Amino acid sequence: MASTDRIKIALVGNPNSGKTTLFNLLTGLNQKTGNFPGVTVDKKSGFSKLPDGTTAEIIDLPGTYSIYPKTLDEQIVQDILLDPEHSQYPDKVIVVTDASNLKRNLLLFTQIRDLGIPLVLVLNMIDVAQLKKLNIDLRGLSIDLGVKIIPTNSHSGDGIAALKEALTQPLVKSKRPFYDIYDLAPKTIDAIKTEFDLTENYRAYQYAQQSVRLNFLNDKEKERIAKIKDENGFYDVPTQSQETLGRYQFISDIVDRNVKNSRDPLKKSVSQKIDRVVTHPVFGYLIFFTVLMLIFQAIFAWAEGPMNLIEGSIAEFSGWVKGILPEGILSDLLTDGVLAGLAGVLVFIPQIAILFAFIALLEESGYMSRAVFLMDKLMRKVGLNGKSVVPLISGMACAIPAIMATRNIESWKDRLITIFVTPFMSCSARLPVYAILIGLVVPEQQVLGIFNLQGLVLQALYLLGFLAAIGSAYVMKLILKAGQKSYFIMELPGYKIPSWKNIGLTIYDKSKTFVLEAGKIIIAISIVLWVLASYGFNDNFRNAEENVRQQVGENASQEEYEVALSSYKLEHSVAGSFGKIIEPAIRPLGYDWKIGIALITSFAAREVFVGTMSTIYSIGASDDDEVTIRERLREEKNPETGGPMYTPAVAFSLMVFYAFAMQCMSTLAIVYRETKGWKWPIIQTVYMTAVAYISAFITYNIFS
Amino acid sequence: MRSLAELKKNERGIINGFKDDSLSVKLIEMGCLPGTEVSVDLIAPFGDPIAIGVSGYCLSLRKDEAACIMIED
Numbered sequence: 040m041a042s043t044d045r046i047k048i049a050l051v052g053n054p055n056s057g058k059t060t061l062f063n064l065l066t067g068l069n070q071k072t073g074n075f076p077g078v079t080v081d082k083k084s085g086f087s088k089l090p091d092g093t094t095a096e097i098i099d100l101p102g103t104y105s106i107y108p109k110t111l112d113e114q115i116v117q118d119i120l121l122d123p124e125h126s127q128y129p130d131k132v133i134v135v136t137d138a139s140n141l142k143r144n145l146l147l148f149t150q151i152r153d154l155g156i157p158l159v160l161v162l163n164m165i166d167v168a169q170l171k172k173l174n175i176d177l178r179g180l181s182i183d184l185g186v187k188i189i190p191t192n193s194h195s196g197d198g199i200a201a202l203k204e205a206l207t208q209p210l211v212k213s214k215r216p217f218y219d220i221y222d223l224a225p226k227t228i229d230a231i232k233t234e235f236d237l238t239e240n241y242r243a244y245q246y247a248q249q250s251v252r253l254n255f256l257n258d259k260e261k262e263r264i265a266k267i268k269d270e271n272g273f274y275d276v277p278t279q280s281q282e283t284l285g286r287y288q289f290i291s292d293i294v295d296r297n298v299k300n301s302r303d304p305l306k307k308s309v310s311q312k313i314d315r316v317v318t319h320p321v322f323g324y325l326i327f328f329t330v331l332m333l334i335f336q337a338i339f340a341w342a343e344g345p346m347n348l349i350e351g352s353i354a355e356f357s358g359w360v361k362g363i364l365p366e367g368i369l370s371d372l373l374t375d376g377v378l379a380g381l382a383g384v385l386v387f388i389p390q391i392a393i394l395f396a397f398i399a400l401l402e403e404s405g406y407m408s409r410a411v412f413l414m415d416k417l418m419r420k421v422g423l424n425g426k427s428v429v430p431l432i433s434g435m436a437c438a439i440p441a442i443m444a445t446r447n448i449e450s451w452k453d454r455l456i457t458i459f460v461t462p463f464m465s466c467s468a469r470l471p472v473y474a475i476l477i478g479l480v481v482p483e484q485q486v487l488g489i490f491n492l493q494g495l496v497l498q499a500l501y502l503l504g505f506l507a508a509i510g511s512a513y514v515m516k517l518i519l520k521a522g523q524k525s526y527f528i529m530e531l532p533g534y535k536i537p538s539w540k541n542i543g544l545t546i547y548d549k550s551k552t553f554v555l556e557a558g559k560i561i562i563a564i565s566i567v568l569w570v571l572a573s574y575g576f577n578d579n580f581r582n583a584e585e586n587v588r589q590q591v592g593e594n595a596s597q598e599e600y601e602v603a604l605s606s607y608k609l610e611h612s613v614a615g616s617f618g619k620i621i622e623p624a625i626r627p628l629g630y631d632w633k634i635g636i637a638l639i640t641s642f643a644a645r646e647v648f649v650g651t652m653s654t655i656y657s658i659g660a661s662d663d664d665e666v667t668i669r670e671r672l673r674e675e676k677n678p679e680t681g682g683p684m685y686t687p688a689v690a691f692s693l694m695v696f697y698a699f700a701m702q703c704m705s706t707l708a709i710v711y712r713e714t715k716g717w718k719w720p721i722i723q724t725v726y727m728t729a730v731a732y733i734s735a736f737i738t739y740n741i742f743s
Numbered sequence: 744m745r746s747l748a749e750l751k752k753n754e755r756g757i758i759n760g761f762k763d764d765s766l767s768v769k770l771i772e773m774g775c776l777p778g779t780e781v782s783v784d785l786i787a788p789f790g791d792p793i794a795i796g797v798s799g800y801c802l803s804l805r806k807d808e809a810a811c812i813m814i815e816d
């Protein structure tokens with residue numbers, strides 16, 4: 040665990056109050072683990088230097104409307120705040136509120152205050168409150184609520200210095216609770232306080248209210264609480280309603296006293312005007328699909344330049360390394376193994392950055408929740424939920440955060456179906472595969488003057504993934520039993536001008552993670568593959584020189600001989616043998632043993648495909664002039680027909696296979712974690728791979 | 744007595760009470776307090792869900808959930 044002399048400060052507040060934005064301001068690039076843009080579904084921590092020279096650990100938490108969690112992500116807040124033994128139990132809490140909507144935001148504040156944790160209240164989005172013409176009497180509010188208040192604007196950074204300063208001060212714990220729940224259940228509270236040795240009434244009351252959900256209590260303790268509740272006639276739901284109503288009564292009085300609204304309440308706000316258009320029956324869907332179209336076009340059109348640049352520089356660098364190193368194993372391993380594999384990763388940074396930028400933009404601006412609103416009815420027809428839109432769209436970037444984003448879906452059935460079908464959405468790891476194959480067989484031309492044909496094919500592949508997701512969801516809806524009723528009570532936050540800092544951090548964070556995580560696997564696999572493809576143990580491999588000499592004949596030039604030799608060696612190497620073993624199974628899809636090798640390695644992670652192909656084909660070719668992998672694939676001949684190996688039939692069959700197959704260990708690991716067992720990841724793998732095989736078979740036969 | 748689901752677009756009303764106990768807890772937390780004014784601001788293309796203005800912000804909920812919120816006459 041982190042050292043104890045460092046104070047821990049947690050950010051708590053309603054969803055969309057700006058906790059993550061504030062977190063980014065406080066920590067900058069000093070963040071430990073990655074999280075997804077927009078909605079925070081897991082805790083994340085980072086470090087901040089305070090004015091007194093100490094370093095504090097800042098913890099960003101998912102948003103919640105009250106201490107009573109309704110979803111899994113909200114549960115995290117409760118897990119931490121109600122358990123003083125928790126490794127991340129904060130020394131201080133920053134309660135972040137949206138100053139433009141104080142009444143609802145203050146409910147959670149009053150609950151945390153009554154838990155007796157030292158806290159400071161941040162009125163964030165003070166700029167929005169000013170825009171809404173709200174006059175807030177900060178002094179009055181501070182006295183009435185009994186807490187230090189800091190107004191902030193996390194976009195401009197106003198108030199951050201004051202907040203940091205406040206964090207260095209000792210924060211006083213208030214003696215009297217804001218709202219005394221003691222009279223709601225005096226006997227139960229007293230009994231639990233004695234039993235568990237608690238000091239705050241509200242903590243004891245929370246034990247009574249939420250014992251089943253408190254993960255840190257063991258079964259015996261839970262039974263004890265149940266018994267106390269029973270003996271004293273404590274009923275959760277009515278008491279909770281009473282508590283909430285009671286708190287709101289105080290809050291309303293205080294807010295009405297200290298916040299004056301000088302705007303005509305009947306005048307429509309900008310957000311309301313935008314909403315009229317965005318949720319319009321015709322324009323709404325038109326806008327939704329235009330946004331998606333724009334994303335695909337951008338991925339292809341804007342990324343082209345930087346990608347060529349990266350590809351070219353690596354080829355040049357690789358040539359330079361070959362030039363300075365003595366010929367031999369080391370030079371081969373570095374250039375054909377490591378650099379070839381690395382090129383496969385680095386070249387996709389521009390596309391991944393663009394994709395994540397768009398998704399962050401949709402979340403930041405507030406548009407994403409409108410998409411949820413717009414799609415709920417349609418999604419329900421196929422067994423999903425409006426909230427499934429967020430995982431499905433995020434799934435286009437990466438299935439892992441997307442599956443984590445399902446945590447805010449209340450119904451288990453809806454959530455499970457969403458988890459099951461999300462990996463069908465074409466993620467950024469498929470992009471490299473698609474990009475290279477599309478570049479190979481689809482001509483670069485304009486359609487109807489504005490659309491890029493390659494972009495359209497890519498879009499069709501994404502559509503295919505989406506349809507597979509929807510179709511599978513529908514089937515699951517019919518098979519699975521209905522669970523508890525789900526509800527859909529969701530805030531539509533006002534539209535915001537995105538914070539470029541948030542988006543920039545997302546791009547940086549995601550690209551870095553992609554390069555490091557994918558890079559690690561890809562380089563490891565490239566090296567292993569290079570070894571397996573360069574050595575063999577059968578007689579054919581050992582006698583390669585003689586056999587090839589015989590094959591090419593005495594008259595062949597030295598160059599012809601070398602080309603033949605290296606491809607002969609590859610064929611009889613260890614990797615080649617693996618490929619040959621599975622060749623009969625994949626022949627019906629149009630693949631040869633070389634593609635077979637790539638398929639095998641792709642089960643670790645699909646983005647390995649390009650690296651594997653690069654490695655295989657660099658080894659297969661003997662000449663040392665550096666051509667890119669795409670050119671190499673184009674030159675590859677089919678030994679049977681003499682024509683090009685990568686015909687449209689083979690390329691499309693491959694694309695369809697990669698569109699559907701479950702080829703990602705990390706996704707399986709996350710599905711295991713989120714569904715708590717191997718049942719679903721196994722069903723998912725078998726199902727997706729079967730769909731992939733059958734569809735690739737059909738595609739190959741249609742195009743050939 | 745009418746429910747919130749029966750209000751037309753742009754219509755206003757005052758919340759009177761709830762028909763469903765467990766749903767009411769969540770709704771109260773979200774600021775749908777008895778005595779508060781609500782207005783139907785948006786109705787999604789196929790008639791469901793709807794978005795209401797309540798306690799100074801915009802809340803979306805499904806038709807059957809809105810049917811649990813009773814409106815004063």
Ligand SMILES: Nc1nc2c(ncn2[C@@H]2O[C@H](COP(=O)(O)OP(=O)(O)OP(=O)(O)O)[C@@H](O)[C@H]2O)c(=O)[nH]1
Pocket residue numbers: 052053054055056057058059060061077078079080100101102103163164165166167191192193194402403404405535536537538541
């Ligand atoms: N105008 C304005 N916008 C802000 C301010 N702080 C945050 N925002 C915007 O509000 C939106 C939500 O901010 P987040 O930081 O993601 O909110 P959050 O509290 O982390 O949300 P959850 O993780 O969903 O609980 C983003 O679009 C921010 O750019 C502010 O002070 N002023």
Ligand SMILES: [Mg+2]
Pocket residue numbers: 058059060077078079100101102
């Ligand atoms: Mg957040």
